[in-house]
Amino acid sequence: MKIFTSKQIAQIDAYSIANEPIASIDLMERAATQLFFWIEKRYSEEQNFIIFVGSGNNGGDGLALARLLSEAKYQVEVYLVNVSQNLSVDCQMNLDRLKIQNLVSIFDISNSNDFPIIFDDSVVVDALLGSGLSRILDGLIKELVLYINASKAEVIAIDIPSGLFGEDNSLNNLNHCIHADHTLSFQFPKLSFLFPENIDCVGNWHVLPIGLHSRIINEMESPYQLVDENFIKNRLKKRGRFSHKGNYGHGLLISGSYGKMGAAILASKAALRSGIGLLSTHIPRLGYDIMQTAVPESMVSIDRSDIIFTEYPNLEDFDAIGIGPGIDTKHNSVRALDELIEECDKPLVLDADALNIIGQNQALKERLPKGSILTPHIKEFERLLGKSYGAFDRNTKQRDFSKKKAVVMVLKGAFTAITDEKGRCYFNPTGNPGMATAGSGDVLTGIILSLLSQGYSSSDAALIGVYVHGLAGDLAAEELGQEALIAGDIVEYLSKAWKKLRD
Ligand SMILES: NC(=O)C1=CN([C@@H]2O[C@H](COP(=O)(O)OP(=O)(O)OC[C@H]3O[C@@H](n4cnc5c(N)ncnc54)[C@H](OP(=O)(O)O)[C@@H]3O)[C@@H](O)[C@H]2O)[C@@H](O)CC1
Ligand SMILES: Nc1ncnc2c1ncn2[C@@H]1O[C@H](COP(=O)(O)OP(=O)(O)O)[C@@H](O)[C@H]1O
Numbered sequence: 021m022k023i024f025t026s027k028q029i030a031q032i033d034a035y036s037i038a039n040e041p042i043a044s045i046d047l048m049e050r051a052a053t054q055l056f057f058w059i060e061k062r063y064s065e066e067q068n069f070i071i072f073v074g075s076g077n078n079g080g081d082g083l084a085l086a087r088l089l090s091e092a093k094y095q096v097e098v099y100l101v102n103v104s105q106n107l108s109v110d111c112q113m114n115l116d117r118l119k120i121q122n123l124v125s126i127f128d129i130s131n132s133n134d135f136p137i138i139f140d141d142s143v144v145v146d147a148l149l150g151s152g153l154s155r156i157l158d159g160l161i162k163e164l165v166l167y168i169n170a171s172k173a174e175v176i177a178i179d180i181p182s183g184l185f186g187e188d189n190s191l192n193n194l195n196h197c198i199h200a201d202h203t204l205s206f207q208f209p210k211l212s213f214l215f216p217e218n219i220d221c222v223g224n225w226h227v228l229p230i231g232l233h234s235r236i237i238n239e240m241e242s243p244y245q246l247v248d249e250n251f252i253k254n255r256l257k258k259r260g261r262f263s264h265k266g267n268y269g270h271g272l273l274i275s276g277s278y279g280k281m282g283a284a285i286l287a288s289k290a291a292l293r294s295g296i297g298l299l300s301t302h303i304p305r306l307g308y309d310i311m312q313t314a315v316p317e318s319m320v321s322i323d324r325s326d327i328i329f330t331e332y333p334n335l336e337d338f339d340a341i342g343i344g345p346g347i348d349t350k351h352n353s354v355r356a357l358d359e360l361i362e363e364c365d366k367p368l369v370l371d372a373d374a375l376n377i378i379g380q381n382q383a384l385k386e387r388l389p390k391g392s393i394l395t396p397h398i399k400e401f402e403r404l405l406g407k408s409y410g411a412f413d414r415n416t417k418q419r420d421f422s423k424k425k426a427v428v429m430v431l432k433g434a435f436t437a438i439t440d441e442k443g444r445c446y447f448n449p450t451g452n453p454g455m456a457t458a459g460s461g462d463v464l465t466g467i468i469l470s471l472l473s474q475g476y477s478s479s480d481a482a483l484i485g486v487y488v489h490g491l492a493g494d495l496a497a498e499e500l501g502q503e504a505l506i507a508g509d510i511v512e513y514l515s516k517a518w519k520k521l522r523d
């Protein structure tokens with residue numbers, strides 16, 4: 021699913037009105053009806069709602085919702101806050117309709133004495149400001165937002181929490197935005213929903229389809245996309261009936277050091293459980309017995325060093341190389357990585373300590389082979405590209421770096437962001453907080469190496485790898501629970517995840 025900016029959504033909205041065609045008031049009714057259906061499924065008739073309404077179309081949605089809810093016998097009170105001089109045309113029309121219906125008490129808020137008591141068991145609907153937000157909140161509306169946030173009532177935000185921008189919130193004060201439990205967004209999620217710092221504002225978000233025009237949605241370009249299962253399924257290659265292990269590539273994984281052999285084991289198992297033909301794992305000498313016992317399916321390449329990575333085998337034998345999990349950042353490993361980067365003309369995935377080494381030796385960053393995949397978490401990302409002003413800035417840096425260096429960058433976390441050489445950014449929906457556990461990144465490196473070895477392009481290897489990794493984590497968490505989940509479980513559940521993608 022493409023993700024559009026608030027400005028683009030307004031254009032899509034206008035195009036739909038002109039070309040479906042549909043009157044804007046009817047589109048608003050469609051939006052409000054979707055809100056109503058969502059609420060009706062979750063709340064019994066006894067539930068009372070306090071709807072705070074602004075003067076734009078977001079307010080109009082709130083007023084139309086108030087009418088639909090009261091028609092269905094819910095208890096509803098509406099509080100109108102004049103955020104600007106005049107109500108928008110559709111907001112005014114819905115206010116008139118609500119007054120004619122005459123089932124709902126409508127109050128004006130002109131100062132803080134007008135704020136209603138919000139009982140803990142009320143549900144607050146935030147229809148103050150939507151995607152027309154043009155500046156950060158101040159004055160009465162900010163006070164009201166703080167007042168709502170201080171209540172214990174559940175809060176449902178319409179379209180976007182009031183005060184939050186759809187894209188860049190680096191100059192915003194997130195405490196002055198509505199903190200919703202649920203955000204009901206029309207047709208698309210907003211970009212800002214996918215950034216970690218906005219979670220307290222957005223809560224759980226849900227996308228409600230309102231039938232915006234498919235032609236404009238298909239034609240309008242956006243660098244941002246939210247990945248889904250079909251998007252991944254369409255990228256999978258078939259395994260031919262007469263294929264043999266030579267068809268699925270030979271990968272080289274450089275991983276592990278004294279005390280960190282687990283990283284090599286996890287990444288190797290993950291590679292083998294993701295379809296690779298042959299795997300060689302290059303490890304320091306001390307790890308020989310450990311590796312041969314734990315992962316007999318992998319061949320072992322032994323370093324001259326007992327405890328760290330200092331050299332690598334002839335790269336000609338391999339289709340792709342993965343390096344980093346648990347290799348440490350000692351001087352001789354830095355030198356060996358430097359040589360590898362200089363020589364390597366094979367698809368390369370760099371993770372963990374390989375990224376830390378590059379972070380400490382910025383010249384290496386300039387020489388990354390085109391098509392390399394880097395898989396940092398936020399800390400590693402900052403070591404590579406410095407601190408950011410916020411998630412939007414970080415995302416812009418990531419896209420620019422991918423484009424400038426023609427590499428794929430995977431910024432890991434909830435909604436892992438994958439950027440490619442065209443500056444496009446894909447957000448991954450799978451995965452859960454149970455995966456915030458030692459070694460889960462190593463598993464991802466193994467999966468991506470496996471896919472690169474099988475001949476997938478760098479961006480497809482990253483997209484598929486991240487998706488299936490998160491899916492395996494989700495399937496594992498469903499059965500084991502998030503607390504008990506360990507990285508080895510992600511490997512174990514890869515089988516179910518791949519099967520699901522092949523269904
Ligand atoms: N997408 C779709 O297809 C559909 C969208 N729909 C709905 O429309 C919503 C967008 O509506 P909208 O454009 O009228 O904007 P909205 O946010 O309600 O209000 C803008 C007003 O607020 C004002 N204002 C701005 N910032 C402010 C501030 N900090 N403090 C105080 N005031 C501030 C601003 O003033 P100005 O910037 O002009 O000075 C302007 O007067 C969208 O979120 C969704 O709910 C559905 O109905 C149907 C389908
Ligand atoms: N809250 C979360 N939601 C989704 N995925 C997560 C979450 N927390 C962690 N993950 C995933 O788990 C992996 C953790 O990787 P990383 O931080 O490198 O761990 P480690 O260094 O311990 O191996 C990443 O792929 C990340 O996307």
Ligand SMILES: [K+]
Binds near residue numbers: 147149150182
């Ligand atoms: K809102």
